[in-house]
Amino acid sequence: MIRAHQPGSQPIDIPEVIPNPAVVPQQEPAPKEPAPKKPVKVPEKVARIA
Amino acid sequence: MPYGCKLEDLLAILHDRAPAKADAVALQRRRVEHGLLSVGLKIHCLGNGSQFSSLVERLGGASRVLGINIYKHSQASLCLVLPPVGNARAAILLLECIERFTGSALFGNRKVQIQVCSPGRLDARRSALLAIGFYLGSDTLRRYTCGDLETTVSRDGRYQRGQRLVIYDAGGDFERGFEWWERSGNGKDRVIRLQLPFESGRSDLLAGNGSRLDIENINLLATLLIHAEHQGYWSKLGEQFEEGMQSLLDRHLLAGLVNAPWVRTGDAESADDMKFFSALQELVAYVFEESVRVKKTSGSLFSRWHEMPARSSPGILHEMQSLLQKYRTEVVRQSRLHDQGDRT
Numbered sequence: 376m377i378r379a380h381q382p383g384s385q386p387i388d389i390p391e392v393i394p395n396p397a398v399v400p401q402q403e404p405a406p407k408e409p410a411p412k413k414p415v416k417v418p419e420k421v422a423r424i425a
Numbered sequence: 426m427p428y429g430c431k432l433e434d435l436l437a438i439l440h441d442r443a444p445a446k447a448d449a450v451a452l453q454r455r456r457v458e459h460g461l462l463s464v465g466l467k468i469h470c471l472g473n474g475s476q477f478s479s480l481v482e483r484l485g486g487a488s489r490v491l492g493i494n495i496y497k498h499s500q501a502s503l504c505l506v507l508p509p510v511g512n513a514r515a516a517i518l519l520l521e522c523i524e525r526f527t528g529s530a531l532f533g534n535r536k537v538q539i540q541v542c543s544p545g546r547l548d549a550r551r552s553a554l555l556a557i558g559f560y561l562g563s564d565t566l567r568r569y570t571c572g573d574l575e576t577t578v579s580r581d582g583r584y585q586r587g588q589r590l591v592i593y594d595a596g597g598d599f600e601r602g603f604e605w606w607e608r609s610g611n612g613k614d615r616v617i618r619l620q621l622p623f624e625s626g627r628s629d630l631l632a633g634n635g636s637r638l639d640i641e642n643i644n645l646l647a648t649l650l651i652h653a654e655h656q657g658y659w660s661k662l663g664e665q666f667e668e669g670m671q672s673l674l675d676r677h678l679l680a681g682l683v684n685a686p687w688v689r690t691g692d693a694e695s696a697d698d699m700k701f702f703s704a705l706q707e708l709v710a711y712v713f714e715e716s717v718r719v720k721k722t723s724g725s726l727f728s729r730w731h732e733m734p735a736r737s738s739p740g741i742l743h744e745m746q747s748l749l750q751k752y753r754t755e756v757v758r759q760s761r762l763h764d765q766g767d768r769t
Contacts, residue, residue, distance in 0.1 A: 391567065392566065393566050393713070395565060396716050396719040397742035398564040398638065
């Protein structure tokens with residue numbers, strides 16, 4: 376941080392590094408985990424009434 | 426440049442804690458992608474460097490790994506010189522392996538300065554374009570003080586590299602064994618040589634606390650500019666890029682910046698550090714001012730910069746991103762066209 380200060384005025388902190396507003400931050404690719412298995416659909420037994 | 430270690434030895438050690446990534450680097454280490462240049466890296470550690478102790482010890486000790494180079498950032502406790510790899514992705518993976526091994530961040534770390542090394546020496550004007558392109562395209566905008574670019578060879582009698590963003594190599598080892606693309610006599614066909622066309626020489630960029638994007642951008646910029654200088658496969662694209670950069674700087678009344686000595690060459694006129702530093706400060710001031718403007722406008726009238734009226738400039742930072750994106754896309758597109766042609 377660079378500190379600019381003139382006598383009689385409030386010190387101003389000037390950052391040394393700022394994000395480039397034109398760059399969309401890249402996200403690191405998340406580790407690929409195997410997709411969870413879909414539950415197997417078993418048809419419900421329907422009781423037959425004779 | 427004597428490398429601090431052999432890549433095989435380094436990868437064998439890194440494999441203990443980052444097996445998948447170390448294997449990936451081993452597979453890709455010689456692979457050149459789309460005819461882009463190989464990538465070398467130097468890691469300058471501004472802290473006490475204790476996070477590297479175990480790695481350095483296993484590579485053979487400080488005197489063997491670090492002591493062979495006199496070169497480092499003036500405030501660095503150590504500089505680890507890594508052997509070059511064939512592409513930017515492998516270089517990034519290699520750094521990620523080291524991060525995993527040391528348990529300490531390398532990207533975006535204020536205590537770590539990354540130097541990206543590209544084969545071939547650029548002339549003074551192209552070195553200026555490399556430095557300016559890197560600065561404008563980076564994901565962080567930096568302010569510099571004079572000492573930030575001071576190295577152990579800035580002032581010594583033999584090398585005299587000055588304080589610069591771009592510095593030439595100091596001779597020594599040079600790894601030529603990477604593919605170099607050029608065009609055949611008819612200008613259409615691609616010829617792939619198994620060696621770089623230069624026996625030595627590099628243009629390095631002190632990226633500071635760099636990022637993955639910085640490494641990719643520097644690799645693209647250096648490729649376009651080196652190919653333009655050495656009549657490589659991408660020379661026409663490189664010349665177009667130079668024109669694009671020149672007109673971008675013209676539009677923002679910054680064209681005069683390229684005349685400053687962005688690299689210290691053998692020419693005595695390039696020796697003035699302050700001429701370079703003034704040009705860098707002008708660029709930094711322009712860009713910081715613009716970043717404030719972009720922040721203000723992005724939240725108000727136009728939610729996205731490309732929605733602005735056609736006659737209004739989106740600003741130098743967005744224009745630089747567009748330029749990089751355009752040439753990255755074009756390199757990949759043309760290289761894939763050739764790959765498809767080769768298969769049919």
